[in-house]
Amino acid sequence: MSVRVQREDFDLGAEVTALRAGNPKVGAVASFVGLVRDLNDGSGVSTLxxxxxxxxxxxxxxxxxxxxxxRWDLLDLRVIHRVGELAPLDQIVLVAVSSAHRGEAFAACExxxxxxxxxxxxxKKERTPQGERWVEARSSDDLAAARWDSDAS
Structure with a gap:
């Protein structure tokens, strides 16, 4: 398991290769990469x-x-989250999971x-044409997380 919080970018291919590390038990790798968008809540975003x-x-x-x-039978797991100032299209976060089976990899990643x-x-603070603003938590994120609270998986 690897957790990193860093300013520098990451290489998705290199991270997935390291996650697999030649382990013949790996049957599935699921990953998610979050990116900076140029628009949020109707306003242009120049930096995050x-x-x-x-x-x-x-x-x-x-x-x-x-x-x-x-919860799941995982072989490896890594999370990289960037901090600092980022621009649209920059990578923010990587979650990558390896397991023997795809269902466990997908579920754990999500x-x-x-x-x-x-x-x-x-x-998170966005710079928009109207000035800087803090990004508020979204109720949709809370609902997504809450479904796991009652999930016995």
């Missing part, structure tokens, strides 16, 4: 600044990954992303 609480953020991500490992959006201490 991500802030975090060092130490606490990594611990929260590690706990989310531990919960995923407890679970980690849903929990990351609602339980990891990150703050």
């Amino acid at each position: 600044t991500l802030e975090h609480y060092p130490g606490m953020t990594e611990s929260a991500l590690e706990e989310i990954c531990a919960q995923a490992r407890a 679970f980690v992303m849903d929990y990351l959006k609602t339980r990891a201490p990150f703050w």
